[in-house]
Amino acid sequence: MEHTKKTVFPDDWEDEERMNFLFSDFKENREVHPSDWDSKMEFWTSLVLQTCRTHGAVSLSLKELNAAFKRNGRLPLGLTTVIQSMARCGKLQRESEFAANVDSGWLSWGVGVLLVKPLKWTFSTLLGSSLVSQDESFVVIELVKEKAADLMEAYRSSAFSGRSLLSFQELSELCSEVCPGESSLCLALLQLQREKRCTVSVHEGEKIVKFSRPGQCRVSPVSDVDVGIYQLQCSENLLGERIKVLGLEADKCREEARMLLRDRKKSQALRCLRGRKRVEKRADNLFAQLETIRGILDRIAQSQTDKLVMQAYQTGVAALRLALKDVTVEGAESLVDQIQELCDVQEDVNQTLAGVATSDENVDELEEELKALMEDADEMTDRLPGVLPEVPHNPLVLPRETAQGGSSLLASLPDVPTNTFNISDQQLEEELNRLTLRDSGLLRSLLVLLPAKLSSDSSVVMRIFSVPPSLQTLDRRRGWSRRCEEPC
Structure with missing residues (x-):
């Protein structure tokens, strides 16, 4: 420790x-x-x-x-x-x-x-x-x-x-x-x-x-390759150190030549400069060798990288071969044909089902029927203004005013229409014969709605609405016809 x-x-x-x-x-x-x-x-x-x-x-x-x-x-x-x-x-x-x-x-x-x-x-x-x-x-x-x-x-x-x-x-x-x-x-x-x-x-x-x-x-x-690389690396380091030493020696020769020139020793300064040139030449040679070694090391590194890439490729090829072991081109083409055939069958089924649901003939018939209905509706709209009475413009009377006098109520009602229906008496009688009224109160309400010409004759009304004879006798006794002629 x-x-x-x-x-x-x-x-x-x-x-x-x-x-x-x-x-x-x-x-x-x-x-x-x-x-x-x-x-x-x-x-x-x-x-x-x-x-x-x-x-x-x-x-x-x-x-x-x-x-x-x-x-x-x-x-x-x-x-x-x-x-x-x-x-x-x-x-x-x-x-x-x-x-x-x-x-x-x-x-x-x-x-x-x-x-x-x-x-x-x-x-x-x-x-x-x-x-x-x-x-x-x-x-x-x-x-x-x-x-x-x-x-x-x-x-x-x-x-x-x-x-x-x-x-x-x-x-x-x-x-x-x-x-x-x-x-x-x-x-x-x-x-x-x-x-x-x-x-x-x-x-x-x-x-x-x-x-x-x-x-x-x-x-x-x-391995031997590792040892060779190590020797190259050692040589690289050694050359680098020698180049540094030679560079320092060249600088030293240059300084000595400068000092000799100051002392007016020209011949000795020339010898120092010649020595400097020789040192720089050796340094250049060593530097060229150093560059060669570095190039070799770079190639070795690149080869190792290439080796790793090749190994990766080999591994990928082996894995791909195992993955595609049971896959062939013929099998793939057959599978694609089966898929296309099934898609065609499905399309045919969809078209068949759509044809059953709505066919072109049914659509044409429905459009013709709809057109006929629209024409009937237009005809009915044209007839309505001639059949219905005019809309009253008199103001409504409050219930309190109605209780004070019946004349005001009658005055507030619209005039009785004088125009005649475009219906014959026989057609009206046939239509009313289909109805059966069993409520005398409902009958009275209908009489009010009928024109005065028809409501004055109670026998006609009884016959039109098919009122039972017992009900007709009871209403005569009570003066039903007379009351119907009176205003409500």
Whole structure:
């Protein structure tokens, strides 16, 4: 654990009584006081994780924890038990065991970088020793996963994201803030290797790192093509540095020639200028080589893009072939013909149903009948003015005035029409014979409406309306005919 920041302690750190209890050793049997045992274990576990996160460390040792938690000259006595308990819970793991779980030959690049030699823990593991050494390093699983995610994010957001391979030195400079120490960087890379998102190999004594590309679940092994690309990239960097050096040398020759001219040393100034020309010529040659290498790298990148496109095309062709496995042109043409035939049948059915509902002949007949009715209505309208009486223009009399005298009521009535109906007496008698009036009151009302010529003869009225003989006798006795002649 690297002490880059000051440890932040909880509020209980100033409580003497509380700290005396926490600095004491754990009981051998947890069942004696389980609540005290659990509270002490929870305190130290949270404090260990918080301290490692504050310092940016992903590993710890018993020696480092004793140095970090030393208080008033006292050391916590239960840290060994805390480390063992966290290891059993899976929160901690021995550093060498953590590296041994990686399948990509970590011994080829991890020995000498890790804090503990592999053989040192191998013998203690075989002997079954449960003691924790002061210098033995443990990896905090939760923190190393967070550090690996930060490392991956730093790489993909940098200018090196377009490169498939990076040297270990370049990666150390890139992630100096994320992983300040070499041990933290190695452990983060081991975690990425366990997650199949990174692979580390050694080429000509130099460690190179390959990350998974965006969209890929797993990183592919380092191939000869990757090594060739890495060599080209190294050559590009080397040429770029040499061109910068030559540029500085050319500027230096120019300044020397200017100073010699001030001192009137013309021959020496000419030699400096000739040297400057040679340096610029070498720089031009190197720059041409650099452009050639960059062109090759661009073509390789383009070929990789073309390869991805070809793979996508192949996948699409295979999927389309499976989708159209049971589809043929003949089958499609037959299906279209069946659909067209069914559409024609449906159209015929619709036309048939529409013909049954309304045919052209029925429509013509109905139009002729409607025309005849309209002509009859016009004839009736022409006859009405000659048959009906004129509309009265006298004002109506209120009921109170009518009660005062009957003369005013008679005066308010319109004149009796004098024109004759265009109906013969025989036709009127035949029409009235069809009616049967059984209510004498209704008969009296009808008599009022009849002209005076007809209403004066009661026998004619009786015969016209087919009044029964018994009713005729009863009305004669009552003087019905005489009353009918009187005004109402």
